[in-house]
Amino acid sequence: MGRYLMMIEVSQKQAFIFGKKRLANNIYASQLIRYITSGEFFQKAARQEFEKGSIVYDGGGHTILEFPGETEAKAFAKKLTKHIMQKFDDLEVFVKLQEYKPNLSPEDNEKELTNELEEKKALRRASFCQKKFGIEAMGSGEKEADLQERYQVNFPAGKKLREVLANYELAYQFGDLGGSKDERNFIAVVHIDGNLMGKRVSRLAQRVSEPIQEKSEQGWQNYKKVKKEFSEAIDSHFKQAYYEMLKDAAAQIQNGMLTEKLDLKQKNGQYFFPVRDIILAGDDVCFVTEGRIGLSCAVSYLKHIWNLVNGVDQRNYSACAGVAIVHQKYPFYRAYELAEELCSNAKKMIAQLDEEASANVCAIDWHIEFGEMENGLAQIRRQYENRQGNHLEMRPYLVCGDPKLLEKEPIRRYENFQAFLSCIQKQEAYARGKLKSLRAALKNEEKAGLNYLKANLLEDLVWQARDCYGLKEANQSEMLFYQTFDGEMRNMLFDAVELMDACITW
Numbered sequence: 001m002g003r004y005l006m007m008i009e010v011s012q013k014q015a016f017i018f019g020k021k022r023l024a025n026n027i028y029a030s031q032l033i034r035y036i037t038s039g040e041f042f043q044k045a046a047r048q049e050f051e052k053g054s055i056v057y058d059g060g061g062h063t064i065l066e067f068p069g070e071t072e073a074k075a076f077a078k079k080l081t082k083h084i085m086q087k088f089d090d091l092e093v094f095v096k097l098q099e100y101k102p103n104l105s106p107e108d109n110e111k112e113l114t115n116e117l118e119e120k121k122a123l124r125r126a127s128f129c130q131k132k133f134g135i136e137a138m139g140s141g142e143k144e145a146d147l148q149e150r151y152q153v154n155f156p157a158g159k160k161l162r163e164v165l166a167n168y169e170l171a172y173q174f175g176d177l178g179g180s181k182d183e184r185n186f187i188a189v190v191h192i193d194g195n196l197m198g199k200r201v202s203r204l205a206q207r208v209s210e211p212i213q214e215k216s217e218q219g220w221q222n223y224k225k226v227k228k229e230f231s232e233a234i235d236s237h238f239k240q241a242y243y244e245m246l247k248d249a250a251a252q253i254q255n256g257m258l259t260e261k262l263d264l265k266q267k268n269g270q271y272f273f274p275v276r277d278i279i280l281a282g283d284d285v286c287f288v289t290e291g292r293i294g295l296s297c298a299v300s301y302l303k304h305i306w307n308l309v310n311g312v313d314q315r316n317y318s319a320c321a322g323v324a325i326v327h328q329k330y331p332f333y334r335a336y337e338l339a340e341e342l343c344s345n346a347k348k349m350i351a352q353l354d355e356e357a358s359a360n361v362c363a364i365d366w367h368i369e370f371g372e373m374e375n376g377l378a379q380i381r382r383q384y385e386n387r388q389g390n391h392l393e394m395r396p397y398l399v400c401g402d403p404k405l406l407e408k409e410p411i412r413r414y415e416n417f418q419a420f421l422s423c424i425q426k427q428e429a430y431a432r433g434k435l436k437s438l439r440a441a442l443k444n445e446e447k448a449g450l451n452y453l454k455a456n457l458l459e460d461l462v463w464q465a466r467d468c469y470g471l472k473e474a475n476q477s478e479m480l481f482y483q484t485f486d487g488e489m490r491n492m493l494f495d496a497v498e499l500m501d502a503c504i505t506w
Helices: 013-018 023-036 039-050 070-087 106-123 146-151 159-164 197-208 213-254 257-261 291-306 332-353 377-382 414-426 432-442 446-455 460-468 494-499
Strands: 004-011 054-059 062-067 092-099 186-194 275-281 284-290 319-327 361-368 397-401 481-483 489-491
Touching: 004 013, 004 070, 004 106, 013 023, 013 332, 023 039, 023 146, 023 275, 039 054, 039 070, 054 213, 062 070, 070 092, 092 106, 106 197, 106 213, 159 213, 186 291, 186 332, 197 213, 213 257, 213 275, 213 284, 213 291, 284 291, 291 319, 291 361, 291 397, 319 332, 332 361, 332 377, 397 414, 414 460, 414 494, 432 446, 432 494
Parallel strands: 319 361
Antiparallel strands: 004 062, 004 092, 054 062, 186 284, 186 319, 275 284, 361 397, 481 489
């Protein structure tokens, strides 16, 4: 009897999760995707058929199962997809079945199955999705948890989350995160993604795979065991880093800093916590915060994940973060897409640093929206150039990682930016209006920026910046801009001046 592998994947996951108007529905949609690709759901939808097979791997919205024969696998797929179509509208699910080839390694069998599924998705053929007919009861976005009411599946907050936030209320609306109406009504959408995780999995698979036919059973069983342990460790550690970050934020509430600076709302005598998870799926993480603490939460997360080691391949984790700081009414899907682009830009930056850096350095990039609706990060960053074509932004920044690799770019470090930002925020000698007008002056030629600083008695800012960034004295033409390792000229002042009223660091 042959072995058959089946891959089940939810398609268009981002659109399903982030296309909702309410935070409660974003959270619920993410939990729903995790649920319908889990053994718990398989037991409910097709218990008898599922018990003839087993789960090889699950995570990130897709699952691989193993069945002893084609008949058993097809019976499970038929019953499962019928149940999904009947119970969960708007969810698009793809299923691909393939016979295991003993002449190929376990890794190559999985790659072939993945490629087959991708081809099927590209054709948009035989997907399973119950669409609306226009006669259903309306109400999407009208109620706090209309998705939960529609599907009647209860997802209680995780036990660990409740333990960490035992003395706080969980936010289910963006307004619960904090903010003042018409003043600081911003949220930060944070997307974090592990670096080169696919290559780590591939290296691990090559180490344990056994392509020789007579040993294929032993190789397959070993492959399943190691990959399961590896993926479970990833999921556990990336969640652990999230909980450690929550503890860091809670400490700032307890010491009074955030209760003083944020407009935290209360319910039943408890503060709403200003951070809320949306996706915690392996190394794919997304959470939202009150706008002013998004950077600090993302940096805290990166530092915690870097300090963890996967026991299977004995290596630290590295990741990048993208933070989109937007108004609460900004289209949430676009905010998430921007956060993804920012994360990718941080990955691109460290890839240029060194071929080893992508696996050993954590970096962050961000953008704060002031009402503009540009088409993508590339178009946004073109607005961050002065008349000479030099970059106003220094970001992305390196956060943590292998010290030897960090030394390759000692200037473009988040700790340097944070030091200068704190210096500006604590400085009472400078009028806020003059500092805000400095942003416009810096967009002109460098000489105009220098003249503005001189005319408004702000020249000390340059030397404070150079001190925070660890730069030695230089001639006047190098005072505002520094040439980073990628050969670009970047401004030392702009990032901190732009965020001086929109960022709280700790």
